Amino acid sequence: MPHPVDVHVGKRIRHRRWLTGMTQQQLAEAVGIKFQQIQKYETGANRVSASRLWDMAEALEVDVSFFFEGLAKDGHEGSTTLPADIIADKEALDLVRSYYAIPETQRKRLFDLARVLSEVA
16 A cells, blocks of 8 residues: 555646646656656655655655655644645636636736635635
């Protein structure tokens, strides 16, 4: 049975890959492995080495710590205010992709606006 941390890291790899619109094949080529290995990482069937995780973080343009966000100290997923499968929702995924397509300075302003609107809702 896969370790909960390996499963969590795999989910974070998959979610980030989806957000960037990258295929398993593209990520595999970026880090120099076969796409089947990406599949195994994403399901938690295989543990990702530190150096491979570093390469993936670079390819996916995130800090390595991104893959561990949402993990509780006991190695299990911590509670969040969002459903765990939010990225599986096509509308949410399209919204996030569109958000990251906006230039950073405008994106921050949009984020600030969204935060204000959510506080008054």
